[in-house]
Amino acid sequence: MIVQDVINHLEELAPLAYAEDFDNVGLLVGNKQSEITGVLVALDTLETVVDEAIQENCNLIVSFHPIIFKGLKKLTGATYVERAVMKAIKHDIAIYSMHTALDNAFKGVNDMICSRLQLKNRRILIPQTETIKKLTTYVPKAEAEHLRNALFNSGGGNIGNYSNCSFNVEGYGTYKGNEHSNPSIGQKEQMHTEAETKISITFPKHLEQEILRALFQNHSYEEVAYEVTTLENKNQHIGMGMVGELEEALDEQDFLAFIKQKMEAKCIKHSSFLNKKIKKIAVLGGSGSFAIEAAKRAGAEAFITADLKYHDFFMDENKLLLVDVGHYESEQFTKNGLVAHLTKKITNFAIILSKTNTNPVKYF
Template sequence: MKLKSLIKRIESKYPLNLAYDWDNVGLLVGDFDNEIKKILVTLEANESVINEAIENNIDLIVTHHPFIFSKINKINTGDLKGRLIHKLIKHDIALYSMHTNFDIAFDGLNDYFMEVIGFENTKILEVTNSEILYKLAVYVPTTHADVLRKALGDVGCGNIGNYSHCSFNSEGLGTFKPLEGSNPFIGNINDIEHVNEIKIETIVPQRILGGVLSTMQKVHPYEEVAYDLYKLENKGNSVGLGRVSKLNHSTTLVELSNKIKEKLNMKHIRIVGDLDTKVSKVAVVTGSGADMVKKAQRQGADVIITGDVKYHDAQDALDMGMSIVDCGHFETEDIFKDAMKRFLDGIEDVQTIKSSVNLNPFKIV
C-alpha cells in the first residue's frame, strides 16, 4: 500500500485538524509515494527504536509523541536529532506522529484507556471542537433516486445519532433546456424538457464533504448536477480531551488504584487523597493532565487519573477536596502501541508490530 493511501485511512479516523495548534503531527519524515508493507508502532522514536526498525525491515514508524517537536535549524550527523533523521532517510523509513489528535479523537488514546480499565458510559471532559455540518439538497430524476440516496448514505451522509442513511425526499417537476455542446441524459438540444424529479435532502459532515460531492457527481445521471449546499448552525459530534465516567458501583480510592495497577501492569502508583475516599465518578486524562483537576471537579468527578502531577498540583487538589491517581506519563500512554496496532491490523496488505524497546526513562528502586 502506498504511504499516501495509508495516511488517508489513518486521518479519516484521526484527523490532523483535531490536534492543538502547538502540536506537530502527521508525516514528519518520508516519501508519500513509498510502498508500505511493515509498520512499527511505538510511544516515541529514539535511537534504539530506529535501530529496531532497521533490524526488522520496517517501512514506517508510527509514534504517539512527535518525533520532531521543536524548531530544527540543521540536519547533520553531529546533532542527535539530525543523526536520527539521517538514519531514517538512509534506510528509507518513514515516520508518522499522531499526538493530541489521537488523544482527542473518538476511539483514540483516552477512550482506549477507559476500555482497558473497564470504565463505561464515558463523556468528554473538555470539548475542544464540534463537527461542522452541511445540508445537501440534490435534484435527481425519480428513476435514479434510490441509487443516489443509497450512495450518499454509504459514504456517510445522513448519520443522526444511532441512525444512518437519513434523508428527506420531496417530489417536483424539473425543467431545463439543453444548449449546443451539451450531452443531455434526457431531452433534446434546444428543447425545454420537463422531468419528474426527487429533491433529496441530507446531512453531510464537513470532513467528508469533498468525497460526498465526488460520489454524487459519479452516481448522478445528469451531465450537470443541480444541488444546493448550506452550512448549518447545528453542530455535529463533539470531540475533546479527557474522559469522565460514572462507575456502576462505587469503590474506594485505594481499590480503584489497585485495579489500575493490575490493568496497566504497574508495580507502584502515586495517590493524592484519603485512601478510603468513596469514588463514584472518575475523570481520565492520559499523559499530563494535572491542569484539568478543576474541570474534572466541575464535571462531578471524585478523582482524576493522569500523570506528571507536581507537588503544588497535589496540594491544590487536596485543598479542593479532589483526589488524584498519578499513574505516570509513560504508563498512561504506552498503551498507544496496543490501540494503534488494533486499528492498523484492520488495514489489508500491511503488517504491524509493536516496538519491544522499553522507553520509560524512570526507574524505581
C-alpha cells in the same frame, strides 16, 4: 503492500482531520508509495527506535508522538530529533505519527486506558465541535432515491446509532442555460421547470471529499447546485478524554493501588483524599490539566491524567480525586492498541511492537 495501505488502516481508526491544530501528524518522513518490509509500532521515534526498526527489517515506524513537532531549519545531528530523522532517511525508513488524532478518536488513547481499567458506560469527556457538516443539494425527483443511496454508501447520513438519515423537501427548480450549456434535462436557451427534491444530510468532516465525489458522480445536472455548512453540534464520538465506571466502587486507597497496578506506574501523585468511594472515573492520556473542570462537570469522582503542576492539585475543590500517573505511563499502552488494530486489518503481514522503553523520566 505500500506505506499508504497502512496509513489507510490507521486513518480508519483515527482520521487526521480530528487532530488538534497545533499538532504535526501524518507521514513525517518517507514516501507513501514505498513498498513495506515491516512495520514497527512505537510510542516515540527516538534514534534507538530507528535502530530497532533497522534490526527488525522494518522500513515503516508508526509512532504515537511526532518526532518532528516544530519546523526543522537544519539537519546536522546536533539534537536527538535531528539524529533520529537523519538515521531514518539514511536507511529509507518512513515515520508516521498519529498523536492528537488518536487522542480524539473514540477508540483511541483514552478508550485504551478505559479498557485497561475495565471501565463500562464509556463516553467522550470533551466532545469536539465543528466536526459535523451538512450537505444540501437539489436533484430531479425521479433521481432522488439513487442519489440519497450513493451519499449514504459514502458515509453520509449517520447520526449516533442511526444510519441513512436525511431530510427531503419536494419543490420545483427553474433554470435556463445559455448557448454554451448542455443541459441533461430541457433545452439550452429555454426556460425549464423541473420537479426536484431538496436533500439534506449530515456527515463527519473527514469524509467531505468522498461525499462530494458521490454527489457529482450520481447527479445528472451539468451544474450541480449544493452547499456544505459546518454545524456547531458537539460530536459525541470525537473528542478529548473519556468517562467510564468501575464495575464496583472502591475506597480511595484501594483505588490508587488498583490504578498503580493496572497502569504499571512506579509512583502516583494525587490530591487530598475526600473519604468517599470511587466508581465514576474520567481519564485523559498525556497532559490533562485543562480537562479538570470538564471532569467535575461530568460528575467524576476521580480524574486520571498526567503532568499536573503544583497549583493544579488545588483545583480539585474537594469535588474529585486528581491522579497523576505520569505522561509515559498514561500513554504506554497506546502502541499495544495500534498493533492490535493493524493486526486485525493486515492478517498476512507482521506488525511488530517496539520493545524500546522511551520514557525519559527515571525513578530512584
